[in-house]
Amino acid sequence: MSTVTARVLDLLAAFSADRPRLTLTELATRAGLPLSTAHRLVGELTAWGALERGDDGRYHVGLRLWEVGALAPRSLGLRETAMPFLEDLYEVTRQNVQLAVLDGTEVVYVERLAGRASVHVLTRVGLRLPLHATGVGLVLLAHADPELRERVLAGPLRRYTEKTVCDPEELRHMLADVRTTGVAISDRQIELISLSVAAPVSGPDGKVVAALSVVVPAEGTNPHSYVPVVRATARAISRALAENDVTVGK
Amino acid sequence: MSTVTARVLDLLAAFSADRPRLTLTELATRAGLPLSTAHRLVGELTAWGALERGDDGRYHVGLRLWEVGALAPRSLGLRETAMPFLEDLYEVTRQNVQLAVLDGTEVVYVERLAGRASVHVLTRVGLRLPLHATGVGLVLLAHADPELRERVLAGPLRRYTEKTVCDPEELRHMLADVRTTGVAISDRQIELISLSVAAPVSGPDGKVVAALSVVVPAEGTNPHSYVPVVRATARAISRALAENDVTVGK
Numbered sequence: 001m002s003t004v005t006a007r008v009l010d011l012l013a014a015f016s017a018d019r020p021r022l023t024l025t026e027l028a029t030r031a032g033l034p035l036s037t038a039h040r041l042v043g044e045l046t047a048w049g050a051l052e053r054g055d056d057g058r059y060h061v062g063l064r065l066w067e068v069g070a071l072a073p074r075s076l077g078l079r080e081t082a083m084p085f086l087e088d089l090y091e092v093t094r095q096n097v098q099l100a101v102l103d104g105t106e107v108v109y110v111e112r113l114a115g116r117a118s119v120h121v122l123t124r125v126g127l128r129l130p131l132h133a134t135g136v137g138l139v140l141l142a143h144a145d146p147e148l149r150e151r152v153l154a155g156p157l158r159r160y161t162e163k164t165v166c167d168p169e170e171l172r173h174m175l176a177d178v179r180t181t182g183v184a185i186s187d188r189q190i191e192l193i194s195l196s197v198a199a200p201v202s203g204p205d206g207k208v209v210a211a212l213s214v215v216v217p218a219e220g221t222n223p224h225s226y227v228p229v230v231r232a233t234a235r236a237i238s239r240a241l242a243e244n245d246v247t248v249g250k
Numbered sequence: 251m252s253t254v255t256a257r258v259l260d261l262l263a264a265f266s267a268d269r270p271r272l273t274l275t276e277l278a279t280r281a282g283l284p285l286s287t288a289h290r291l292v293g294e295l296t297a298w299g300a301l302e303r304g305d306d307g308r309y310h311v312g313l314r315l316w317e318v319g320a321l322a323p324r325s326l327g328l329r330e331t332a333m334p335f336l337e338d339l340y341e342v343t344r345q346n347v348q349l350a351v352l353d354g355t356e357v358v359y360v361e362r363l364a365g366r367a368s369v370h371v372l373t374r375v376g377l378r379l380p381l382h383a384t385g386v387g388l389v390l391l392a393h394a395d396p397e398l399r400e401r402v403l404a405g406p407l408r409r410y411t412e413k414t415v416c417d418p419e420e421l422r423h424m425l426a427d428v429r430t431t432g433v434a435i436s437d438r439q440i441e442l443i444s445l446s447v448a449a450p451v452s453g454p455d456g457k458v459v460a461a462l463s464v465v466v467p468a469e470g471t472n473p474h475s476y477v478p479v480v481r482a483t484a485r486a487i488s489r490a491l492a493e494n495d496v497t498v499g500k
Contacts (some may be wrong), residue, residue, distance in 0.1 A: 004254035005294040012318045020321050044255040052322075054497070061322040063353050066360075068262045069319025070376035071270050072311040080374060087365045091341060103313050110316075113363075115337045124330055126320035247304070 135198030199234035385448030449484035
C-alpha cells in the first residue's frame with residue numbers, strides 16, 4: 001500500500017512534455033490510483049495551485065508548483081549567475097546556447113537561449129538526454145565519479161544517428177580527451193544536422209557542477225572555431241559562481 | 251487536522267527565494283508540523299527527488315520537482331514560443347527583457363533576459379510583484395476582469411518609491427490609457443533608477459495571456475523610443491502563439 005505522499009508524487013509525475021494536459025481519468029490511470037482517490041487528491045492539489053484546471057476540464061501543472069520548482073539551486077542560483085554570460089555567448093555566436101547539469105545517469109537542460117536563425121535542436125528546458133551522445137553530457141560524464149562513468153559505459157548506449165559513438169572503449173578515449181583539452185565536441189551524434197561544442201562549469205569548490213554548450217549547424221562549420229569562446233564563457237561563469245559563492249550542487 | 255497532501259504542500263511552500271535551503275527543524279517549524287512528521291514526509295520527498303539534501307545537511311528543492319514545474323503551460327509553451335522574440339528584443343535594446351503572467355492579484359515573472367550592462371532590476375524568474383507598480387502589471391491589470399481590477403484598486407497599494415502611483419483614480423486613468431495605446435510605462439515606480447515599457451501578449455483566442463517589458467535606466471532615457479519595438483515584439487509573440495495554437499492560459 002503506497003503512502004499518500006507517494007500517491008501525490010505519482011500524480012505529479014503523470015505529466016510530461018508530451019502530455020502536459022490530462023483528464024482526471026488519465027491522471028488516475030497514469031498514477032495507478034482509483035478514480036475516487038485521484039479525484040480527492042487532485043482537488044487538494046488544484047486548491048493549492050500545484051495543478052490548474054483548464055477550460056476544457058483537463059488538468060495541467062500550475063504556476064505555484066512552477067514557482068516552487070524554480071527555487072531549485074541548480075535552476076535559481078546557477079541560472080541567475082550564468083545568464084549574462086549565456087547572453088554574451090549567444091550574441092557572439094547567434095547559435096543555440098545551452099546550460100545543463102547531471103542528474104542520475106542523464107543530462108538535464110536547465111537553460112537554453114535560441115534565436116530564430118539558430119539551427120533546430122531537440123532540447124528544451126527540463127529535457128533529459130543520455131550522457132554519451134551530447135556535448136554537455138560528455139563533459140559531465142568526463143568529470144563524473146568513476147563509478148557512475150563505468151555504469152554509463154556499461155550501457156545500454158542508445159544510437160541516435162550513424163555518428164553516435166556507442167563503443168565503450170572509444171567513449172573512454174573521448175572522455176580522457178575531454179579532461180585533457182577542457183572541451184567536448186559531439187559531432188552529429190544527436191541529429192545529423194548539428195554538432196555541439198561544450199565545456200565544464202565549476203562551482204566554488206572547484207568541482208564540475210554544470211556544462212555549457214553551443215549547438216551549431218554541422219554543414220560547413222569548423223567546430224574548433226567555437227572552442228575558445230565556449231571555454232572562455234564556461235570559465236567566466238565558474239569565476240562568477242566562486243565570486244558570488246553560489247552553491248549549485250548538493 | 252490537515253490532510254497529508256496539505257502537509258506535503260506546506261513543506262514545499264516553506265522554501266522561498268530568501269530561504270532556498272532549510273534544515274529539517276526549520277522545515278518542520280515553517281510547515282507547522284511535529285519534527286517526527288516532517289522527518290517522515292521529507293524522507294519520502296527526498297527519495298523521490300522533490301527535495302535534495304545538501305552536504306551541509308540542509309534541504310533544498312530538487313531537480314525533479316523543478317522538471318515537473320517546468321511543464322506548467324505558462325512556462326513551457328509560452329516561454330518556448332516567446333524565446334526567439336525575447337532574444338531579438340534583447341539584442342536590439344541590450345536591456346532587461348521580461349515576460350510575466352497574471353496570477354491571483356500579482357504579476358509572476360516567467361522569463362528574464364539580461365546582459366552584464368543592463369540596469370539592475372529586482373526581478374528574477376519566479377518572483378511575484380503587485381500589479382499596480384510595474385509595467386507588465388499595469389498591462390495585465392488593464393486587461394484583467396473588471397472585478398479583479400476593482401479589487402486591486404481597492405488596495406492596499408504599496409508605495410515602492412515617491413513615483414509609485416497609489417491613487418485608485420489616477421490608476422484607473424492610466425489603465426484606460428493602456429487599453430487605448432496598447433502600451434504601459436511604469437516610470438520609476440519600483441526603483442528610482444529604472445523605468446519599464448510593457449505591452450500585452452495575446453493567446454490564440456485573442457485574450458491577453460502575458461505581458462512583455464523592457465526595463466531601462468531612467469536617467470537620460472526617452473521611454474517612448476522603446477514603445478514601437480516592445481509593441482511589435484509583443485504582437486510577434488502573439489502571432490506565433492496563434493500560429494502554433496499554443497494554449498497558455500487556463
